[in-house]
Amino acid sequence: MAHELELREQTAALNRALPAAGLVTMHSGNASVYDPDSGKLFIKPSGMDYDRITPSEVVEVDVRTGRVFGSNKPSVDLPHHLFLYRNLPDVRSVIHTHSNYATAFAACLKPIPLCLTAIADEFGGEVPCAPYVGNEDDEIGRAILRYRNTAPAILLGNHGVFAWGPTGKAALKAAVMVEDVAKTVFLAHQLGQPQALPEEEARKWFDRYQNRYGQQPSILPLPLKQAG
């Protein structure tokens, strides 16, 4: 039970972080956390004011069967979260937003182009945009699998953003960074034509950021420049 409470607390805090990060307005968006040991996910109660989402209000769902526990109705996007957990084995958290700058790209069916080192760091390439699909059945989940690339995020045409990660913190960072780079690219377009970053350069930035950035132990010794 202690572990379930911890998962509920994580899910409630992650959902409350969405409006705090400026990623959602009113009831749009949602977040979930998945625990493979119990086979359960915990997700936002549909339509609930974010400031009312507490650990006890969070909705518990069995990922294998889709069975919902408790009296609260789960997010209408539960099918898409379920699809991603069932098909992306390393994912432990999924976030959906309608964040403004990224969703503006989605409204135009445009990917966020690889023109910033920050895009290379976090996503390794452009943030792709899937064509518009409806919200029935597994249409959204299948579109995400079909059009995703190395990035832990994707734009859904005419709809919004899906981001994911091995932890709630990683999924939140992906959702925040999608919106941040979308805003920068939008501003760049006011100044001129954003210039593409060479793929090889992007690979170097992505490798450093994913494997040696921050306080994580460097998994590779830094290449020492030869004297002379």
Ligand SMILES: O=C(CO)[C@@H](O)[C@@H](O)COP(=O)(O)O
């Ligand atoms: O995009 C949508 C619905 O189209 C959802 O993100 C949004 O309405 C939030 O729904 P929930 O409150 O999570 O059921």
